[in-house]
Amino acid sequence: MSLRDRKRARTRQALVEAAAALFERDGYDETTIADIAAEAEIGTRTFFSYFASKEEVLFPESDARVRAAVEAIADRQPGEGPTEVLLRALHKIGDDSDDLGSRLAALRLRFIRDIPAVRGRALQIQTQAQGEIARHLAAAFPDQLDEVGAAALTGAFVGAVTAALQVLLGDMDRLDDPAAVQAAVRKATDVALRPWAG
Amino acid sequence: MSLRDRKRARTRQALVEAAAALFERDGYDETTIADIAAEAEIGTRTFFSYFASKEEVLFPESDARVRAAVEAIADRQPGEGPTEVLLRALHKIGDDSDDLGSRLAALRLRFIRDIPAVRGRALQIQTQAQGEIARHLAAAFPDQLDEVGAAALTGAFVGAVTAALQVLLGDMDRLDDPAAVQAAVRKATDVALRPWAG
DNA sequence: TGCAATTCTGCATCGAGTGCAGCTATCGTC
């Protein structure tokens, strides 16, 4: 890893932390990109060479969950069918929401709930992730699933979990309590996926 | 209905049609709100007293589908369970996509696919609709469903249909062919809801 | 050390969206 790359990674991290701090202190709308860039000690213009928009800085690891799911699909046992594999993949995602304790994760949840632009971006990321998972699932079970069937199955699972989670988190006041959020995630996956578990 | 209201409705309609015409001719990004307002012969500032954002003008009847679904839930037969009612509601929505033949509907589909901001807004509208349907469903079956369960069930159905439809429309080049789109919608609902139909 | 390739940065610009203040048109009443 060259000096350039290391420096770039450090600057990126600094931007995420600066944004988190300012968002936390002043709120999302009240924080401008110029503020964030200044806090991270870079030029305003340079922000956009790290993140394409203001929302992106809230989702710096947006493909981690897809990787986890793809991994779970690849690790399938000989006897497993598509449903079991997908269930395992989603449970895995739910379990190792590694960064859930971070400041950024709490902010993200709050802003997804409160700021339309952030909610829209989150939904887009989720839709894209869902599509990629579906394609991997279809590729893993070519004789049991076509593209459309895999998308429908994945959409059903993800849609159920997301909707349940939304209700559970919707009337929670302390989104910054990792244990409570983790419990909600677990309950959502349990409730949503129960129909298929048996 | 007063003169004021009629005039307002007419202006609103004029804005939708002006936007459709300009979007069709020049594309979404290339059309400014000032253009749309000028075409509809109102001041630029006035646009925002009819639509809160540029995307909104593409979704002028965003609550029609929710109304249809709520109606279907209200019309339930004595013997029906939540699943059957919800299936009927979603099929009804899929069937009477009344405006599907319109210029605006074709544009909307294309822009949902191509323009991130529009896609984000569409996903938000869908999420909200889904939530309202779930609440009505929970209210209709208070002893069989709680809020979370109703959300999960609705999310599973809507998620499945949406994901299937996305694949089917994704590699379609003529989104302005109402028959083809209608066929895709029908196929998506069939494929996605088949697991529950039996 | 010096050259080439990236990266950073300020500047100018555009468009979306908001607050405000004044004007115009409609409504209900006399």
Next chain:
DNA sequence: GACGATAGCTGCACTCGATGCAGAATTGCA
């Protein structure tokens, strides 16, 4: 039909997100 009251329309100024561009600064490599 005239009248204030109310709601809607409009231009203006402004903020902020986002992009293109060109020059300065930094890093990689010979």
